[in-house]
Amino acid sequence: MAHLLSTSYSIKLSSGCKRYSKPLNQGLEAFPTSFTLQASKYPFRSLVSQGQKPLRNYTVRATTLPISKEAPLQPSSDTHQTSNEPSKPQRVMVIGGDGYCGWATALHLSKRGYEVAIVDSLIRRLFDHQLGVDSLTPISSIQNRLHRWKSLTGKSIELYIGDICDFEFLSETFQSFEPDTVVHFGEQRSAPYSMIDRSRAVFTQNNNVIGTLNVLFAIKEFREQCHLVKLGTMGEYGTPNIDIEEGYITITHNGRTDTLPYPKQASSFYHLSKVHDSNNIAFTCKAWGIRATDLNQGVVYGVRTDETEMHEELCNRFDYDGVFGTALNRFCVQAAVGHPLTVYGKGGQTRGYLDIRDTVQCVELAIANPAQPGELRVFNQFTEQFSVNELATLVTKAGEKLGINVQTISVPNPRVEEEEHYYNAKHTKLVELGLEPHLLSDSLQDSLLNFTIKYKDRVDTKQIMPSVSWRKIGVKPRTIRA
Numbered sequence: 001m002a003h004l005l006s007t008s009y010s011i012k013l014s015s016g017c018k019r020y021s022k023p024l025n026q027g028l029e030a031f032p033t034s035f036t037l038q039a040s041k042y043p044f045r046s047l048v049s050q051g052q053k054p055l056r057n058y059t060v061r062a063t064t065l066p067i068s069k070e071a072p073l074q075p076s077s078d079t080h081q082t083s084n085e086p087s088k089p090q091r092v093m094v095i096g097g098d099g100y101c102g103w104a105t106a107l108h109l110s111k112r113g114y115e116v117a118i119v120d121s122l123i124r125r126l127f128d129h130q131l132g133v134d135s136l137t138p139i140s141s142i143q144n145r146l147h148r149w150k151s152l153t154g155k156s157i158e159l160y161i162g163d164i165c166d167f168e169f170l171s172e173t174f175q176s177f178e179p180d181t182v183v184h185f186g187e188q189r190s191a192p193y194s195m196i197d198r199s200r201a202v203f204t205q206n207n208n209v210i211g212t213l214n215v216l217f218a219i220k221e222f223r224e225q226c227h228l229v230k231l232g233t234m235g236e237y238g239t240p241n242i243d244i245e246e247g248y249i250t251i252t253h254n255g256r257t258d259t260l261p262y263p264k265q266a267s268s269f270y271h272l273s274k275v276h277d278s279n280n281i282a283f284t285c286k287a288w289g290i291r292a293t294d295l296n297q298g299v300v301y302g303v304r305t306d307e308t309e310m311h312e313e314l315c316n317r318f319d320y321d322g323v324f325g326t327a328l329n330r331f332c333v334q335a336a337v338g339h340p341l342t343v344y345g346k347g348g349q350t351r352g353y354l355d356i357r358d359t360v361q362c363v364e365l366a367i368a369n370p371a372q373p374g375e376l377r378v379f380n381q382f383t384e385q386f387s388v389n390e391l392a393t394l395v396t397k398a399g400e401k402l403g404i405n406v407q408t409i410s411v412p413n414p415r416v417e418e419e420e421h422y423y424n425a426k427h428t429k430l431v432e433l434g435l436e437p438h439l440l441s442d443s444l445q446d447s448l449l450n451f452t453i454k455y456k457d458r459v460d461t462k463q464i465m466p467s468v469s470w471r472k473i474g475v476k477p478r479t480i481r482a
């Protein structure tokens with residue numbers, strides 16, 4: 001990778017356009033002219049359809065450019081602070097704040113009185129273009145989203161567009177915003193994407209592991225007391241034949257006892273990248289005294305949160321394609337358009353699931369109750385366990401109530417995973433901090449299926465079937481349609 005990363009150069013997008021190295025007190029209109037392009041690790045070249053002129057490996061490079069550097073807001077009445085805490089609102093940097101979980105979280109925290117900055121390279125939108133897929137819901141540009149948020153609530157969210165793998169960008173962002181907490185969603189989060197071909201596997205691990213490493217260095221260098229809230233995954237644990245604990249397990253071996261990190265058995269290059277992150281975070285907590293919370297999140301479903309439903313321009317993305325769509329969201333879209341539910345293999349694969357409204361609650365709870373210096377806490381962030389077959393049954397029943405006849409098919413499993421297994425994962429720590437879960441049976445009825453029906457005319461049924469095989473991944477770059 002080193003040669004790819006070191007061959008950077010700049011291109012002016014329009015005459016006179018410079019890369020800003022300092023934050024500017026300018027509005028959104030200043031943003032589009034502030035790009036620098038850099039040779040990058042992103043695997044564009046492999047994504048160009050055959051016969052088309054190849055694109056070069058470019059990425060929009062860092063510009064440390066908060067779009068709305070305005071007077072800090074007073075904490076609102078619903079700020080999550082106790083009387084012992086400082087009156088100044090906490091400053092929370094949300095890396096990956098334009099994505100599915102990040103966008104909902106950034107708005108939620110802003111509404112709760114935190115001062116929020118979004119840091120995002122916008123590459124998630126680019127993946128859609130590369131794969132020829134689209135969100136079920138139309139989503140506005142990040143700039144329009146933030147304008148709308150400001151006009152509706154009076155609250156500003158700063159925006160820094162850039163790649164956290166570029167340490168210069170990240171440093172400037174840290175020094176400019178001075179976060180008390182960093183919430184790190186800024187990773188390539190699709191297991192199938194990481195299994196398309198070698199270049200996507202390498203991209204995923206480089207992007208995720210180096211990005212997180214840079215965040216750890218930035219905290220050490222510029223904000224030693226800053227609390228890292230890192231999105232991990234339940235998939236780090238795999239599916240062991242014993243109960244899954246929250247991060248650590250106490251083992252007695254040959255008469256001696258110790259509490260050790262719970263064994264990791266990830267089953268995609270994506271899930272493995274999170275394991276590597278966990279090791280780097282654990283080491284830096286010990287060595288440098290970093291304070292961190294690893295949120296081992298399960299599969300998220302749903303789309304609406306109190307904040308994103310305030311206006312159509314705040315609407316969140318909703319993925320249903322075979323690469324980025326996750327099980328329950330996909331099944332609801334499939335039911336809405338009369339496509340059989342795509343159960344992979346025997347359908348006994350069991351995972352932890354949670355509503356996106358609980359994702360935002362969990363992150364806020366982690367921020368409001370920070371880890372101690374040197375501590376790495378691990379919370380298993382999900383509310384209920386389901387097998388894929390159980391999800392299919394729930395969606396079928398929900399469909400019946402709406403007069404929809406839902407069919408299910410067994411699709412040859414494109415993944416390598418246990419299809420019938422024991423699964424019992426602990427998830428008490430966030431409940432102890434105050435999490436009040438939204439359970440699936442209620443939310444599915446009242447919102448999710450109806451929501452997908454509302455947008456069903458936007459569904460491209462060609463995106464539904466899986467096209468990425470864990471066994472067939474090779475070194476040849478693949479141009480796929482999800």
Ligand SMILES: O=c1ccn([C@@H]2O[C@H](COP(=O)(O)OP(=O)(O)O[C@H]3O[C@H](CS(=O)(=O)O)[C@@H](O)[C@H](O)[C@H]3O)[C@@H](O)[C@H]2O)c(=O)[nH]1
Pocket residue numbers: 189190191192232233234235236271297298299300325326327328330342343344345347349350351352388415417
């Ligand atoms: O149409 C489908 C889609 C998925 N599955 C099965 O459903 C299970 C979950 O797959 P998924 O695509 O919903 O979720 P996954 O790939 O595990 O990844 C998602 O959920 C992870 C949490 S966890 O699953 O590791 O707990 C997060 O880390 C990831 O970012 C997020 O994309 C798998 O056994 C998969 O084979 C089907 O049977 N049919």
